[in-house]
Amino acid sequence: MIMAVAALLKEKPKPTDADIDGAITNICRCGTFQQVREAIHAAANGNAKV
Amino acid sequence: MQMNRRTFIVSSAAVTGGLALGLRLPFGGPSIARAQDGSPEVGVWVAIGPDDSVNIRVVRSEMGQGTITGLAQLVAEELECDWSKVKIEYPTPGESVKRKRAWGDFSTGGSRGIRESHEYVRKGGAAARVMLVQAAADQWKVPASECTAANSVITHAPSKRRTTYGKVAEAAARLPVPQDVKLKDPKDWKLAGKPVKRLDTRDKVTGKMVYGIDLKMPGLLNAAIKACPVFGGTVKSFDAGAVSSMQGVRKVVQVGDNAVAVVAQTWWQAKTALDKLPIVWDEGDNAKVSSATIAEMLKAGLDADQAFVGNQNGNAKEALAGAAKKVEAVYAYPFQNHACMEPMNITARYTPQKCEIWGPTQNGEAAFAAVLDASGLPADKVDVYKTMLGGGFGRRGGYPNDYVTQAVLIAKQLPGTPIKLLWSREEDMLHGRYHPVMQCKLVGGLDATGNLTGLHMRLSGQSILAAVRPAVVQEQKGRDPLSFQGVFESGEHSFSYTVPNLLIDHAMRNTHVPPGFWRGVNINQNAIFIECFMDELAEAAGQDALEFRRKLLANNPRGLGVLNAAAEKIGWGTPAPQGVYRGLAVLKAFNSYVAGAAEISVSDGNKVKVRRIVGATDPGYAVNPAQIERQVAGSFVYGLSALFFQECTVKDGQIEQTNFHDYNSMRIAQMPKVETVLLPTGGTVWGGIGEPTICVAAPAVLNAFYRATGKRLRSVPLKNHGVELI
Numbered sequence: 001m002i003m004a005v006a007a008l009l010k011e012k013p014k015p016t017d018a019d020i021d022g023a024i025t026n027i028c029r030c031g032t033f034q035q036v037r038e039a040i041h042a043a044a045n046g047n048a049k050v
Numbered sequence: 051m052q053m054n055r056r057t058f059i060v061s062s063a064a065v066t067g068g069l070a071l072g073l074r075l076p077f078g079g080p081s082i083a084r085a086q087d088g089s090p091e092v093g094v095w096v097a098i099g100p101d102d103s104v105n106i107r108v109v110r111s112e113m114g115q116g117t118i119t120g121l122a123q124l125v126a127e128e129l130e131c132d133w134s135k136v137k138i139e140y141p142t143p144g145e146s147v148k149r150k151r152a153w154g155d156f157s158t159g160g161s162r163g164i165r166e167s168h169e170y171v172r173k174g175g176a177a178a179r180v181m182l183v184q185a186a187a188d189q190w191k192v193p194a195s196e197c198t199a200a201n202s203v204i205t206h207a208p209s210k211r212r213t214t215y216g217k218v219a220e221a222a223a224r225l226p227v228p229q230d231v232k233l234k235d236p237k238d239w240k241l242a243g244k245p246v247k248r249l250d251t252r253d254k255v256t257g258k259m260v261y262g263i264d265l266k267m268p269g270l271l272n273a274a275i276k277a278c279p280v281f282g283g284t285v286k287s288f289d290a291g292a293v294s295s296m297q298g299v300r301k302v303v304q305v306g307d308n309a310v311a312v313v314a315q316t317w318w319q320a321k322t323a324l325d326k327l328p329i330v331w332d333e334g335d336n337a338k339v340s341s342a343t344i345a346e347m348l349k350a351g352l353d354a355d356q357a358f359v360g361n362q363n364g365n366a367k368e369a370l371a372g373a374a375k376k377v378e379a380v381y382a383y384p385f386q387n388h389a390c391m392e393p394m395n396i397t398a399r400y401t402p403q404k405c406e407i408w409g410p411t412q413n414g415e416a417a418f419a420a421v422l423d424a425s426g427l428p429a430d431k432v433d434v435y436k437t438m439l440g441g442g443f444g445r446r447g448g449y450p451n452d453y454v455t456q457a458v459l460i461a462k463q464l465p466g467t468p469i470k471l472l473w474s475r476e477e478d479m480l481h482g483r484y485h486p487v488m489q490c491k492l493v494g495g496l497d498a499t500g501n502l503t504g505l506h507m508r509l510s511g512q513s514i515l516a517a518v519r520p521a522v523v524q525e526q527k528g529r530d531p532l533s534f535q536g537v538f539e540s541g542e543h544s545f546s547y548t549v550p551n552l553l554i555d556h557a558m559r560n561t562h563v564p565p566g567f568w569r570g571v572n573i574n575q576n577a578i579f580i581e582c583f584m585d586e587l588a589e590a591a592g593q594d595a596l597e598f599r600r601k602l603l604a605n606n607p608r609g610l611g612v613l614n615a616a617a618e619k620i621g622w623g624t625p626a627p628q629g630v631y632r633g634l635a636v637l638k639a640f641n642s643y644v645a646g647a648a649e650i651s652v653s654d655g656n657k658v659k660v661r662r663i664v665g666a667t668d669p670g671y672a673v674n675p676a677q678i679e680r681q682v683a684g685s686f687v688y689g690l691s692a693l694f695f696q697e698c699t700v701k702d703g704q705i706e707q708t709n710f711h712d713y714n715s716m717r718i719a720q721m722p723k724v725e726t727v728l729l730p731t732g733g734t735v736w737g738g739i740g741e742p743t744i745c746v747a748a749p750a751v752l753n754a755f756y757r758a759t760g761k762r763l764r765s766v767p768l769k770n771h772g773v774e775l776i
Contacts, residue, residue: 002255021719027710029391029441030114031687032680033718 001026005040014044082223083149085139090223092181094152095125095174097139098219102202104131105139106175109146109153110163111412112250113442114684115740116677117163119248121171123673124164127242128175128233131215132202138249143418144433156414159447159567161640161738164673168736169233176231178222182215185222189213236671236732245676250438262395262409262437265470270397271300273460273471274320277309277452279480280333280703281562284308287330293323302327303463305456313464317472336562337703344487344561344700345382351510351557352380352491358526360534361545361554369504369551373495377590379583381492382765383511383575384697385705386485388568389713392440393478396457399468400425405432407457410439416448424458443688444567445483449518452481476708483566484698484705486512486533490579495551500591502602504551507579509533513558514565514572530558535572535639536745537580542641542737543573546609547584547602563700569688570744573639577745578752578766581635585753586762595634595753596622608668608731609636612645615727616666620647630661633753635746642669642737646686646746652758657776658768660690660720663747666727669737675728678739683724685744691715693748694768694775720775 001024008015008023015023020040028036082090085097085105092098097105106125112118118138126133141153154170155162179199186204187194190211197206202215215222236243253259278284288310290302298319305311310329314320351357370376396409398421405425411417417434425432439446457471473481488511495504513530516523523530533556535543545554568574588598596617603610613636617623620632629651636645649662665682672678695714699706707713748766755773756762763771 002257024718027391027715027717029389029443029688029715031684031716031721033687033716033721034683034723035680036718 001028001036005036005043009040009044015040082220090219092178092219092222093174093227094149095171096129096178098182098215098222100216100219102132102135102214102216104129104136104202104215106136107139107141107153109141109156109414110167111156111158111414111436111439111442113158113410113412113439113446115163115681116248116674117158118250119246120164120673120677121167122249123242123244123246124168124172125175127239128172129179130199130201133241133246135202136249140436142433142435143414144429146415147418147429157416157448158412158442159444161642161740161742163740165641165736165738168673172233173231176233177228180228180231181222181225182218184225185218186213189218189221242673243675245674248677254438259438261392261440262397263392263440263472265397265408265437267397267468270468270470271313271315271464272317272320273311273313273457273469274317274324274474275305275309275311275456275471276324276329276477277481278331278333279705280331280337281564282336283331283333283703285310285329286332289328293327296323296326299323301464303460305459309456311456311460311471313460313469317470321474333703339562339703340701341699345489347559347561348487348489348510351559352489352508354510354557357508357555357557358529359553359555360529360531361537361539362552363549364504364551366504366506366551366553370493370495370506373503374498375496375590377494377496377586379492379586379762379764381490381579381582383488383578384485384699384766385487385563386568386692386696387479387482387698387705387707387713388441388443388445389479389710389715390439390441390443390445393473393475394445394453395470395472396454397468397470398457398461399466400458400461401465402427403431405458405461406435407454408435408437410437410442410446411454412439412442412444412446413448417451417454420451420454421458424455425462443569444571447567449566450483450564475710479698479708479713480705482698482705483564485568485574486514486565486572487561487563488512488575490575492579492583494583494587496587496591500593502549502587502591505549505553507537507554509554509556509579510559512560512563512565513556514567516558516560517565528558530556532572533558534576536576536637543639546606546636546638547599548605549602562703563705569685570639570741573637573741573745574689574692574748577635577637578749581637581746581749582752582762582764585633585756599634599636603636608643609638609645611729611731612636612643612666612668612727615729616645616647616664619664619666619725619727620649620662622647631754631757633750633755633757635749635753637742637745639742639745640738641735642667642739642742644668644742644746646743646750648747648750648754650751650754650758652755653776655759656772657774658751658755659776660722660751662725663722663750664725664727665743665746666729667739667743668729668731669739669742670730670733671736672728672730678728679726681739682726682743685741686724686747687716687721689744689747690721690751693751693766694773697767697770716775
């Protein structure tokens, strides 16, 4: 999923939620989708902090 | 080949799981137990370094549920240490045996990790603080009562002296461990109860974290395995010669009586050869079993005379016979596989002097026992090093450790060589420990004014404990009490409602498909059965679904509390947007009271969009509210994936589903934000987090579906009804 996100951000540096829906089709059995979505926006906006 | 621990550490970089502790190092004194880095133990739960680093010991497993961070918070809270200096250490089961089980239970399941550990780990933190303060007080020759501790700093205000934990740790380690320590009131928590960042996230996000599937060691060989796809079947013969000269293949071995493995240089070489290996199975009589034969057996149980009672009150049969209005429905729930993202895997190395395994397990002690058994070696020659789990959900718990046994049996056939056994996804799908299959007939009686006067809930289907803990079933005279989770007569899974004439019973119908603890265990089906039927009853009574329930929850204020919270959050009682429909559910499980509310829309009669979903939980106490929110959200993804997509069907005695193409799971586009309401109402009993909420999303969605379409969907998965999730 991280690789898919990296590829998405390379192509679309500021993806919308719809962009994320379309590009990130990975399965997540732990279901952290909401956090992933927020993290993608944070990374896109340069606010990423681990 | 010779491999010692040092080589392993050097070659496998950041394996953070299970490095052995309590090594006697040559410095610092003969009788002090020490951590791997030499820090002295101050009681068994904490080791403090001279640089003030704080090593907190955790023996429960981490599978993404966040338990290790929560446990560390609880220890650190009482310890009064600098949280930024906290690291976690994982005593191994071998170390635990040597130290007479000093850290207690390793098993991580039943949503127990925090609620069953909290008291003793907090005491461990408190005891260490007392010892550190005493050591400082001794040095200063002042009463300990005049000293305070905060953030790893000890202060004696009257003389304006201060020191740090690191400076007094060696002295503190020599003091007796106080047995009686007072714990803080959770109201006074400064660290526990706060949404602090997890301790394992950074390494997981940066790829530094080593999972079992990632392990590399010098000289390691890879193994792929196939066990007889019909449960209970055995190996009749196999032709090793057909594949032994294929590229990279080192050995072809039988494993136990039911499996064959290929060991090769790379896993892909092993898998490729295994796929070409001719194997003849003795499938046995179970090859005749199918989902249809199982369903027939379960259906008969719905009306059988004999059943085990899990809850009863008054005389349900009489009340139903005389009811002004009767409602009856039959529901069904399938076998399901855990489908952990990381398939089953264990790396094992055996010599007659030592057998060690590395890999993911929810229960280090159970894995240890399996290694003892399979290796034949005594406890002081065996150990287990846990890695972080790529999902557990109950598959990697104390039962059955089949993959552990297999790895050791293969390693025994190549002594001295580390063998990494990794199941393919197909093998993982075919050899699960399945969510039990169940049908349920519910009959409810209403009086003329729409009051519920009687209810009979007859479960018919598989018992988990009959296979996994037969001693419990025997002790209960044949009954499996866990079959009644969420509707039981008492305890951590008790029934939410007060019904004057009640009978909840279970006609046990076991199959050859091995059952296991799938997240939530029996609450997934029981919540659908009871909460969907409650909606059916409410409708027959001409009442609002929430009002109907409220009356029956009069003796359950905490259940009422979460249900009201979920209802309020979804906007129950206010008009929903056009084309949007709502549903509710409530249950008690693992000592937590949980409720769910959903808003969905349905297009073309069958395309479901989940627009909003609310989870409310009252677990008594909340150690990390942020983590709880994530667990609630994650549980909804797991539960809704099961509802819409997941079943394991049986044909010719085998499971038919082999990968995610026929066992689907939700994607990000399909999942709305989960709105969480956390209501920790305190009390004497702590509730669990990992599982309880998993069961309320499905009935909430199903109840909303009825309102949207007029159709009651009474069996899972919904794809079988032509329903799509968009």
